[in-house]
Amino acid sequence: MKLWIAFWNILIKDMRTYYLKPPNISWGLIFPLAWTGMFFIKSGSALGSIQTLLPGVVAISILFGTTSMLAVTVTFEKKNRSFERLLLAPIPLEILMLAKTGGAILFGVANAFVPVAMAAFLIELSQVVWRAFIPAVFLIAVASTFLGLFIAVAVSEVFEAQTFSNFFRFPMIFLCGLFFPVEKLPVFLKPVSYALPLTYGADVLHGAVHGGHAMPFSLDLALLSAFCVGLFAVSLHNIRRRWII
């Protein structure tokens, strides 16, 4: 019960302090809108292209919302030493970090449904396989958040967190099959693509929205889950090594 009280209060505090602030809410709305508009204008095609753009925009909304927010908030708390207060609490490190990342995961999931809600006004979404789409959104949010955590542990300044986040995020936009199919990538880039978690998330999203996916949903989701577990384990290891020095 005590653990649950601590977990819940860390999650709620972060949601109120960081994620439910007007600048973040507006970022969560404007960012997907801008991406959708940009690709829609560039494609020059009719409303039908939204269906092929939607998975990429959903994935990017999650990726940008979660990685930078978590990396920045954790680095900020580490810098002003308020994170020490959490490390001094009698909570297992795993539970503590799950509480700390929980807010970013929920923020990422909420971000994902902004473009979906926009698309619902423009196209028919009844063909979407929601039983694949929703787990994929959740797992992409988890993987992106844990990537943010990994970044936060690796840096010590807030600006470094932003820079380091971009180092991962921008290549992922082009390498993970969000807007350009992985099969069309040069041969030497394909292994890099398969080493990125978002590739599997994007594959499920494409499959769920318009049926074009390269691997079975179950395999994609299993690999994405494995990335989540791996990133979390590595981050915890790094926290123990770097922060409890």
Added chain:
Amino acid sequence: MPWRRQGAHLRPAEAPEMTDTIAVEGLRKCFAEVEAVSEISFSVSQGELFGFLGPNGAGKTTTINMLTGLARPDSGTICIGGIDCTGNPRAAQHLVGVVPDESNLYPELTGFGNLCFCSALHGLRKAERQARAQELLDVFGLTEAADRKFGGYSKGMKRKLTIAAGIIHKPEILFLDEPTTGIDVASARQLRQLIADLHQAGTTIFLTTHYIEEAERLCDRIAFIVSGRIVRIDTVENLVQPMQVKHVVQLTCENALSDMLTRLSESFPDLKFEDSGKGLIRVEGDEPIRVGPLVRFLEDQGGEVSEARRMRPSLEDVFVRITGIEADAMRKEKEKAGGGQ
């Protein structure tokens, strides 16, 4: 089972046998090539107020970090409240409250919100959290600032709230890292009283400070730490005792005649008299000095004795002799680094 310390040389002979709440043996910590803490051993008994006194960079905060689970020792053992924390530095955190050297609460939360959040981290239920937060805001005189954001508090208010956050879950053991550094005299005085009250209530307190008078006034026992090494641990009384080779009394005498010192020397040949100016006469003897005959003699001679004070060496004298560090230099160094009282 309580853990018992083995290095008996660290405990004053007359101290009663008590269970050790904190027990440290051969603790060592290096950062790159620098040895921050060098094989220190000490123990703190239940309910004791233990002072850790040393200059900047002596290893005080590193020691606290190792004891509270924020740092991992390179070697040595740590036992907190009977729990061996050597392998798992965070194992005893439910017993411990920590007040760090810098206020580290959340600037965007209110005073009340910060206290409620900190108590939630220790699993207190909502009603209990709110009651305890309100109680501590009252105790620390922060009720009126309860709904203001912590980021807007003054330095003294921040310090008080940080201490309140450290004790919100009523810890058995409290670590205070330089609690009065950088705050005004009135707030420092109030904080010292609060520390004394917590000690009175039975909390085991581990206090680091560079203010010698603070350690002297508050602590049951004191460890001097210099360059990562503990150079001495004892009670204030036992630390001062060996310095007291001579017995000194200072008399304040109005209307003293010019040849008063000569007359005193003739009448009390075993004592040495010295005019310290402004009516102060310093009396020094090899044996304890009886003040009554001196006062009577001076008054018979027409003097008016307004005060007689037995002088003893201060802890500052002891610190300077043992460590070779001037206390004043230590204070100035700290103030330069951003502290100051």
